[in-house]
Amino acid sequence: MRHEEIPEDHTDPLIRSLHRVIRVAVKFLAILMVLVILWSIADVVYVLYQKMKTPPYFLLDVGDILETFAAFMAVLIAIEIFTNIRLYLGTNVVPVQLVIATALMAVARKVIVLDLKEVTAEQIVGVALVTIALGVSYWLVRKEPHKAKD
Numbered sequence: 001m002r003h004e005e006i007p008e009d010h011t012d013p014l015i016r017s018l019h020r021v022i023r024v025a026v027k028f029l030a031i032l033m034v035l036v037i038l039w040s041i042a043d044v045v046y047v048l049y050q051k052m053k054t055p056p057y058f059l060l061d062v063g064d065i066l067e068t069f070a071a072f073m074a075v076l077i078a079i080e081i082f083t084n085i086r087l088y089l090g091t092n093v094v095p096v097q098l099v100i101a102t103a104l105m106a107v108a109r110k111v112i113v114l115d116l117k118e119v120t121a122e123q124i125v126g127v128a129l130v131t132i133a134l135g136v137s138y139w140l141v142r143k144e145p146h147k148a149k150d
Contacts, residue, residue, distance in 0.1 A: 030085045036078050069112050069113070096141055107127065
């Protein structure tokens with residue numbers, strides 16, 4: 001199955017060619033995202049290695065742990081984005097639930113690494129409102145529709 005928005009068999013030859021270009025571009029983005037994921041994993045390993053080899057050896061402070069969590073979350077977000085791209089290519093359904101879940105992960109990453117000494121109350125309220133909006137959106141999209149009574 002393919003996206004109905006970019007059909008392979010459009011009647012206009014120009015539009016059909018443009019759709020082909022778009023599909024190739026999205027596949028290229030998927031390849032780039034895999035490279036970003038692999039690079040990010042290598043970066044996480046390298047940063048952990050650097051932190052472990054500096055005194056005190058094999059110990060991480062709270063800041064190091066939060067940085068590590070942020071790096072892991074960035075990799076997971078990249079994987080979710082890749083999954084969005086793959087679903088975009090392979091189905092005729094826009095993965096709204098997955099897009100919202102990815103956004104929630106990105107906000108969670110921000111909350112994990114948030115330095116409360118550096119942000120204003122307004123920024124915290126903004127993050128809270130975005131989190132609530134995404135959570136409610138996810139719940140609404142995930143909620144199974146009520147079946148009509150016969």
